Amino acid sequence: AAIGSFLVTGHAATAPPVWLMATTVGVHLACTAFWFGSLYPLYRSTQLLALKESGALLTRFSMRAVYAVGLIVLSGLVISWTQLQSPANLLSTDYGAGLVRKLVFFVIVLLLAAYNKIVLTPAIERGEASAGARFRRSVSLESFVYVGILGAAMALNTMLAVSIGGT
Secondary structure: OHHHHOOOOHHHOOOOHHHHHHHHHHHHHHHHHHHHHHHHHHHHHHHHHHHHHHHHHHHHHHHHHHHHHHHHHHHHHHHHHHHHHOOOOOOOOHHHHHHHHHHHHHHHHHHHHHHHHHHHHHHHOOOOOOHHHHHHHHHHHHHHHHHHHHHHHHHHHHHHHHHHHHH
């Protein structure tokens, strides 16, 4: 329902062609929901499962998450290009400045996710005693930064609504 609400407002409802934007925004939000929604269960897996079992789960998630991240980036590029129309608008418009803020948060989340995948997941698979706690701290930080992405995204939708409404 939450994803559906975004498909009739903001980016999806205001930029032609609407069919493309609604589809692209839907893919963007579904993949983002998959990633963000997976963080807490992955966090809990390091508390409830044996470390090696949790590591195997994290590895399986990582294989799927790579596709989700790719779709997030691709759909984000389509949405950004449609809204900005020119790379110059990235630095010369309020929308562009808001998008840059969102991108900074996104890069931080990507770096944390890479650290989790490259460093912590193998350590958990090897059964290193401190790896689970380090993973949970990293995922907590990732979740916090993700909230920044959500805030930046809401601000972008507000900017679109204001510019369309003329106020």
